[in-house]
Amino acid sequence: MKRLIKLAISLVIRAWDVVAASVLRLVGSKPPPICVVLYYHAVAAERRGRFAAQMDRLLRHAKPIAADHRGPLESGNRYAAVTFDDGFISVLQNALPELASRRIPASIFVPTGSLGRPPLWIKDPNAPNRKETVLSEDELKSLKGTELVTIGSHSVNHPNLVKSEPARARAELADSKSALERILGVEVTVFSFPHGAHNESLVQMAREAGYRRVFTILPRLAFTDGNDFVTGRTLVDPADWAWEFTLKLLGAYRWLSAVSALKGRLWRSSP
Numbered sequence: 001m002k003r004l005i006k007l008a009i010s011l012v013i014r015a016w017d018v019v020a021a022s023v024l025r026l027v028g029s030k031p032p033p034i035c036v037v038l039y040y041h042a043v044a045a046e047r048r049g050r051f052a053a054q055m056d057r058l059l060r061h062a063k064p065i066a067a068d069h070r071g072p073l074e075s076g077n078r079y080a081a082v083t084f085d086d087g088f089i090s091v092l093q094n095a096l097p098e099l100a101s102r103r104i105p106a107s108i109f110v111p112t113g114s115l116g117r118p119p120l121w122i123k124d125p126n127a128p129n130r131k132e133t134v135l136s137e138d139e140l141k142s143l144k145g146t147e148l149v150t151i152g153s154h155s156v157n158h159p160n161l162v163k164s165e166p167a168r169a170r171a172e173l174a175d176s177k178s179a180l181e182r183i184l185g186v187e188v189t190v191f192s193f194p195h196g197a198h199n200e201s202l203v204q205m206a207r208e209a210g211y212r213r214v215f216t217i218l219p220r221l222a223f224t225d226g227n228d229f230v231t232g233r234t235l236v237d238p239a240d241w242a243w244e245f246t247l248k249l250l251g252a253y254r255w256l257s258a259v260s261a262l263k264g265r266l267w268r269s270s271p
Contacts, residue, residue: 033073047238109154109192121158152190
């Protein structure tokens with residue numbers, strides 16, 4: 001039911017966007033550019049076909065763009081970037097071939113403390129991705145120089161950094177970056193906060209560690225000024241319904257970011 005309610009509200013948001021864009025065109029103006037950064041976790045073999053269909057849909061509705069893109073976007077256009085948290089092998093096996101055949105760039109955020117092993121941060125044996133395996137050093141090296149793939153950091157141990165001591169949080173940011181740079185032989189410039197947990201202090205730590213862009217899990221529109229440091233993303237899954245995925249791709253789920261912000265204010269103000 002909650003999923004249907006979200007879909008219904010997002011349909012209203014999309015209708016509003018269509019009307020607003022039409023009005024702008026009537027008065028001779030182009031709508032501002034829209035960019036949505038999508039994020040997945042695993043892409044299981046049995047979901048590969050559905051993932052491929054989603055990428056076909058992406059190409060029909062948006063221009064693919066890299067998540068580390070810098071600079072302005074062209075007015076009147078819609079853009080989308082594809083990212084993956086947790087660095088699972090299923091992404092290498094099932095998602096990257098589909099992306100490569102469509103020339104869609106992707107960023108993969110890897111927790112270096114679990115390389116070549118199951119995700120050590122998942123304790124529940126019944127969790128959806130408990131049986132996944134994180135990419136190994138050799139598998140990461142096999143992606144070195146791949147034109148359409150960017151590797152980013154997802155910390156060392158995948159903790160909630162907001163709940164971590166400052167010294168540990170700094171180590172998670174810096175040590176994961178240096179480990180990936182040692183393996184890949186290139187600078188690592190992007191970071192995805194585990195669980196999306198972040199605050200201003202952590203954002204500043206990420207700047208000091210040398211990252212050029214960090215990603216959250218708030219479904220905000222991305223690259224509003226072309227050079228934003230903190231970038232929101234929208235959660236998608238190969239199991240999403242076609243209309244559900246399309247509305248996420250079009251930015252119609254961005255209202256959830258405002259709801260999250262309101263909840264946060266209410267929580268902070270509660271006695």
